[in-house]
Amino acid sequence: MQTAIPTDIKLKKASRTLMLSYADGQSYALSAEYLRVYSPSAEVRGHGNPVLQTGKKHVGFKGIEQVGNYAVRLDFDDGHETGLYSWEYLYELATQQDRMWQAYLDQLDKAGASRDPNESVVRFVP
Helix, strand or coil: CCCCCCCCEEEEEECEEEEEEECCCCCCEHHHHHHHCCCCHHHHHHHCCCCCCCCCCCEEEEEEEEEECCCCEEECCCCCCCEEEEEEHHHHHCHHHHHHHHHHHHHHHHHHCCCCCCCCCCCCCC
């Protein structure tokens, strides 16, 4: 199977959204938060042991840069800028967004963590 390469990529800073369009007419909107928590960087992927990203609800974009003919690098306003999002990985994030987002929310819940950096979760067990 050939990698789906976006025909158009738009970074919308105000809405904190990355818009992807493909030749087959499909288009996807990916939030900065979603892209940040699923960054392909070693910091997030943890060299085989993923590190749960918390408090990223309000993260935004600083910029985007194409890397060769295979990826983009996203700069986030929390200082994170090391992940290279290949065309293949972007397509996976786009087409599996509902499943992956729910998996992230489930991980946060299990860890007793929050998307909001200004919120702490405390659970009391009777």
